[in-house]
Amino acid sequence: MSDVQDVVEELATKHLRWWRRSSDDEITGPCPFHDEASTGAFHINTQTGMFICFSCQERGGLFSLMKKLRTPRVVIDAVMRRVEGELDGAWRKKKKKGEREPFLLHEALLGVFDRCPTSLLEDGFNMDLLRAYDIGFDTLHGRITYPIRDHHGRLVGISGRTLDGSLPKYKIYMAKQLCEFNDKAYGGYYFIRGQFLWNMHNVIADLRAGDVKRLNIVEGFKACLWMLQNGYRHTVASLGVFLTRHHLALLDRYNVAVNIFLDNTEDARAATAKMGKQLSPGHDVYVSRYPRALEDGCQPDDLPKKALQLVVENALNYGRWRSEWMTTQI
Ligand SMILES: [Zn+2]
Numbered sequence: 001m002s003d004v005q006d007v008v009e010e011l012a013t014k015h016l017r018w019w020r021r022s023s024d025d026e027i028t029g030p031c032p033f034h035d036e037a038s039t040g041a042f043h044i045n046t047q048t049g050m051f052i053c054f055s056c057q058e059r060g061g062l063f064s065l066m067k068k069l070r071t072p073r074v075v076i077d078a079v080m081r082r083v084e085g086e087l088d089g090a091w092r093k094k095k096k097k098g099e100r101e102p103f104l105l106h107e108a109l110l111g112v113f114d115r116c117p118t119s120l121l122e123d124g125f126n127m128d129l130l131r132a133y134d135i136g137f138d139t140l141h142g143r144i145t146y147p148i149r150d151h152h153g154r155l156v157g158i159s160g161r162t163l164d165g166s167l168p169k170y171k172i173y174m175a176k177q178l179c180e181f182n183d184k185a186y187g188g189y190y191f192i193r194g195q196f197l198w199n200m201h202n203v204i205a206d207l208r209a210g211d212v213k214r215l216n217i218v219e220g221f222k223a224c225l226w227m228l229q230n231g232y233r234h235t236v237a238s239l240g241v242f243l244t245r246h247h248l249a250l251l252d253r254y255n256v257a258v259n260i261f262l263d264n265t266e267d268a269r270a271a272t273a274k275m276g277k278q279l280s281p282g283h284d285v286y287v288s289r290y291p292r293a294l295e296d297g298c299q300p301d302d303l304p305k306k307a308l309q310l311v312v313e314n315a316l317n318y319g320r321w322r323s324e325w326m327t328t329q330i
Contacts, residue, residue, distance in 0.1 A: 004083045004090070005046040007062065012044065015069050032069065033058040047090040049083070057168040059193075061242060062087070067270065073329065102156040102196075103189050105178070109158070110134050112181045113145040119163060120144065120222075123301070129229050135221075140180065143171070146198075146221040148191075148239075151250060153201035157191045159221070159239075170220075194244035197251075198237035199224055206234060207254045214257045214286065216312065217275070218300055219268070223261075226301035230308050241271035243278050252282045259315045261288035263299040269325055276318040285318035 012019040012027055019029035022043065031042035034056040041055035049062030058068070062083065066076045113136030120130060136145045143160030150156050158173045172193070178186035198221060206212045216235040218224050224237035238247060241262060251258070260275050262268035272287055279285045288311045290298070303311060316324075 002047070002086060004049050004062070004086050007079055007083060008044050008046045008049060011065065011069065011071075016042065031055060031058065049087060057171070063270075063274070064242070064267075067267070100190075100192060102150055102154070102192060105155045105157070105186070105189075106182075107155055109178070109182060110136065110147060110155070112136075113138050113158070115139065117144040120225075123222075125225060126229055129225060133225065135225070141177070148172075148196055148198060149201050150196050151200040151204050156196065161221075192246075194240065194242075195246040196239070197247055198239055199228070200236050200250065203234050203236060207256060210255075212254075212256050214259050214315075215251075215254075216259045216261050216288075218261050219263055220299070223263070223300040226303075226308070227261075227312075230305050232312060238275075241268055243275050248278060251279065255282070257284040257286065259286040259288055259312065260318075261300055261312065261315075263297070264290040264294060265297055273322055273325060276322060280318060286315035287318055287321040288312055288315045289321060 008027065009019075012029060015032045016029035019027050020040075022028040022040075025047045026043055026045055028040045028043050030036045030040060031053040033042075033053060036042075036055060039055070042051065042053045044051040044065070049065065050060070051062075051065050052059040060068070063076065063080060066079065071079075113134075115137040116127070117130065117135055117137045120135065121127060134147045136147075137143070138145050138160050141160055142164070143162055146159045146161065147155055148157035148159060158178070160171050160173060162169055162171075172191050174191065175186050175189040178189055197217075203212065203215065207215070212234045214234065216227055216232055218227060218235060218237050219241060220237055220239065224235050227235040243251075258279055260272050260279075262272050262275075276285045276287065290311060291307070294303075300308060300311075
């Protein structure tokens with residue numbers, strides 16, 4: 001048995017009420033993150049350690065799974081050291097199998113959401129910017145809609161964000177929702193998570209030309225829009241707190257310095273440490289650090305322009321940031 005499989009089964013035995021093997025490399029059981037008796041919406045891959053709950057949408061890799069299950073830090077570190085090489089191998093093997101092309105959506109679909117997301121205006125976002133990015137509103141589900149484009153600019157997905165704080169906060173519209181808007185045109189629609197860097201299509205020409213001084217990486221749509229509005233047009237959003245091999249493949253083509261600017265949370269700092277490590281071989285890596293006085297949980301779009309500039313311009317070198325961060329981890 002492989003180490004990853006070993007670890008995954010140990011975690012499942014400890015934290016799931018029951019589990020079964022649903023395929024050669026997957027186990028299934030009731031989700032430990034929401035109240036679920038028997039349906040088994042929770043899946044973990046025993047080669048990559050990636051997990052997902054199709055009900056509450058919790059997802060991530062082995063590291064975040066252990067964190068979410070409140071595994072002690074020393075145990076997580078020991079486990080990650082043990083499985084690191086094997087996980088890398090699993091990803092490389094998967095890549096060889098060939099990749100699916102993204103499923104392209106018709107631009108006309110955006111017409112359905114052609115309504116002003118007023119709450120974003122109230123948050124200080126500029127109408128022209130929202131228009132330029134086709135940010136809209138889905139009256140049927142009460143969600144702000146963010147079109148997702150691949151690095152060629154092709155429309156590959158729509159993400160809807162709730163206004164009332166209900167979960168999941170962000171939701172990628174799948175075939176079922178899209179068909180509600182456009183008959184059955186999107187019956188076979190699929191979205192490959194972790195394949196896209198939001199706003200990459202607007203940055204890529206400058207990257208190719210070597211005109212990007214520093215590429216900012218933020219977590220979400222709002223943070224990215226806020227950076228753009230404040231003059232940082234070389235900004236992309238990872239749409240999550242991890243970089244996938246797709247992201248890395250996209251970024252590693254360019255010899256560009258990157259600045260990691262995630263939200264102000266402990267989870268995001270742990271993710272920053274990991275991202276920095278992933279990016280360091282190919283890039284000069286910087287990290288934007290929030291001033292101590294700022295509340296935990298705030299994100300780039302909570303910062304007024306001046307504060308935003310300070311945080312971006314005073315980004316720390318990753319190595320220095322990391323050693324400072326490590327001292328808070330003991
Ligand atoms: Zn769940």
